[in-house]
Amino acid sequence: MTEWYEESFGEDYLLVYKHRDIQGAVHEVQTMASWLHLPAQGRVLDLCCGMGRHSLVLSEEGYQVTGVDLSDVLLEEAKEMDQEQAVTWISGDMRQLPLPSSEFDAVLNLFTSFGYFKKDKEHIKVLQEIYRVLKPNGRFIIDFLNPAYVSQNLVPESSRISEGQRILERRKIENGYVTKDITITDVYGGEPRHYQERVKLYTLDEFKEMVEEAGLCIDQVHGSYDEDQYIPETSPRMIFVGRRPMEH
Template sequence: MSEWYEESFGEDYLVVYRHRDFGGARREVERMIGWLDLPPGAKVLDLCCGMGRHSLALSESGYEVTGVDLSEALLREARAQEGSGQVTWLRSDMRKLPLTGDFNAVVNLFTSFGYFEEDEEQIKVLREIGRMLKPGGKFIIDFLNPAHVIRHLVPHSTREDADNLIDEQRRIEDGYVKKDIILTSKADGTPRHYHERVKLYSLEQFQAMIAEAGLRLEAVHGSYDEGPYISESSTRMIFRGIKPA
């Protein structure tokens, strides 16, 4: 059987998440540039780059960018964007990358983490981030804030676009936030079913995994507004750190 992320990040993902815009990615990259403090031309790896929003913004900002994702459909969308020729696009599982570790920075954004059942599989991702970095290289991992997700979870919503009805059901179950998505074609009524699942990690659990992977955490932000992480009110957990020299 295929894993959920192999099924869900296809052409229909572009329909469900069409509202994610490139302008928002540019604003987030502006903040990340300040955090990373890299020289022009620095090598940056966007791990789980999706449709390339942040990769392209980083490239426009003067960095040498490599975007990696498992989804060929999302990489195809990324390659179709203006400026995509300046980015190196690569299809790979984030737990085992066919790259050498000469990057000045690695970013893993928009909750592209926690996809696996076993903690050790998530730690493999963190170890790969460390392997990709030069000594002294920096990382940013943008994860959800579990407390915020639990408090603001919308159990059910429906919407539509030109061609599909989109039904989304969400729940917290067995330590995961889970989403079931049904897209129904307006043309013939045919439903397509997808499932998403992200493991919920507390700040302390995430800190422990980062340390186990040999990385050093420097700060945790609660949003791209740079405020500190506050469990009860922050929308995100954005981890910023370094590979020890």
């Protein structure tokens, strides 16, 4: 059986999310750099890099960047944008990274690229892989959604037209997951295409437990990229900043 994330990150994903801009990525990267205190020309892994917006900005800021994603369609898009061929793009599963151990000064997992699987142990595998590929004292950022904010601000249904396609998005929370059902129909007729996105809603404490089980430490939790502290009821995001501890 094909998992939702094997189907959803294709050509239509580019259409649904094309409003995401580079300016936003520049602001986010600059904020992250101030949190991470990375060495100049440090090695950074953008884990689940998608179309590579953040990877490309990181590269322009002088870091040595590797972008990993499962979607060949999104990686192709990233390569097209990377005209300098400055970033190393690799196809891979985040639970089993095709990368050497202790390689990176930082690992970034952005824009809710976490919580895709059915079992907690699969998510812990991802965190263990982050631990493995980080250098001792290497830093990580995991940018996840805030469950309380999601449940208070969920828009059950929205629709728009882009490039002659009607995009209908229906959202709901059930069984500890937030799901988004996307239907895309050509305005001139034709068969609708259906996709689903599903993310497990981990609370702060649940997330911390998994991170600790993988051997990582959390140093800070931010509520957004505007530097504010995480406030459980009102912050839109839970952005974890942490590290792989030095070996004793």
